[in-house]
Amino acid sequence: xxxxPPKKLQHQILQLCPVNKSTRILKADQIHLTLLFxxxxxxxxxxxxxxxxxxxxxxxxxxxxxxTGHFRSGVIWLGVKHNTALLNLQKNIAILLQQQGISFDxxxxxxxxxxxxxxxxxxxYLLQQYHQAFHEQRFGFQADKLLLKSSxxxxxxxxxxxxxEWTP
Numbered sequence: 697x698x699x700x701p702p703k704k705l706q707h708q709i710l711q712l713c714p715v716n717k718s719t720r721i722l723k724a725d726q727i728h729l730t731l732l733f734x735x736x737x738x739x740x741x742x743x744x745x746x747x748x749x750x751x752x753x754x755x756x757x758x759x760x761x762x763x764t765g766h767f768r769s770g771v772i773w774l775g776v777k778h779n780t781a782l783l784n785l786q787k788n789i790a791i792l793l794q795q796q797g798i799s800f801d802x803x804x805x806x807x808x809x810x811x812x813x814x815x816x817x818x819x820x821y822l823l824q825q826y827h828q829a830f831h832e833q834r835f836g837f838q839a840d841k842l843l844l845k846s847s848x849x850x851x852x853x854x855x856x857x858x859x860x861e862w863t864p
Contacts, residue, residue, distance in 0.1 A: 697789055698728040698845055699759070701809070701837040709761075709774065709811070712833065714825040719772065719812040726854060729759070729776065729809050731786045731842070732793070733801040741798065742859050745844055748796035749862060752788060756840040756864045757781035761809065764826040766818050772826055773808035774835075782807060782839065789842075840864060 701709070706727040713721045734745075759782060762775035776782065786805050793800055811826070844860040 697732040697734070698730050698843050699839045699841070700728045700843060701835075705835060705837055709809070709835065712829045713811050714822070714829055716822055716825070718816050718819075719814045719822065721812045722810060726856060727809055727811075728843075728845075728856070729807060731782075731805075732789050733803075734793075735799070735801055737799075739846070742844070744796060744798060745793065746860050748792045748798060749789065749842075752792055752842075752862060754785050754788070754842070754864055755781070756838055759837055759839050761835040764811070764823070764830050765808070766823055770814040770816070770818060771810050772812045772814070772818065772823070773810050774830060776807035776809070779807070785839070785842070 700706070703724065706724040709727055710721060710724055715721070734741075757779070759779060760777040762777045764772060764774055766772045783805070786807075790800070790802075814822075840863060842862040843858050845856045846859050847854040847856055
């Protein structure tokens with residue numbers, strides 16, 4: 697389950713990413729904010745997810761993007777400013793899917809947009825380049841469409857396909 701920034705913003709974000717041979721920058725259509733990761737699921741679960749989210753109601757809300765950071769796994773990300781509406785939406789989705797018996801990743805929700813991945817240890821200078829590139833930037837978008845996406849992993853990265861969507 698994800699929220700996608702508008703295409704123009706996806707491209708603006710990517711244009712700021714420092715190019716470095718040790719990282720793989722995501723493609724524009726891969727830029728999204730994951731609300732809930734469902735992991736490996738059969739295609740047949742899509743109607744069950746749709747049924748579970750039948751009662752989901754949310755109002756459109758603004759998302760402000762923040763500074764960059766990284767995970768030990770080699771992911772460099774763009775953060776999201778604290779947002780109660782976003783946290784509530786994520787929590788409500790999790791509750792509805794759990795009530796329907798649909799399994800998903802239960803990690804603590806840490807809202808971010810992945811920018812790049814590295815298989816190597818991330819060097820301080822690289823992280824500083826990302827910080828400098830995004831430090832003065834102010835990005836935001838309207839969360840007005842919830843997307844259920846499937847992913848197919850390839851050598852060039854994940855290929856996402858929209859399976860279902862919900863609007864306020």
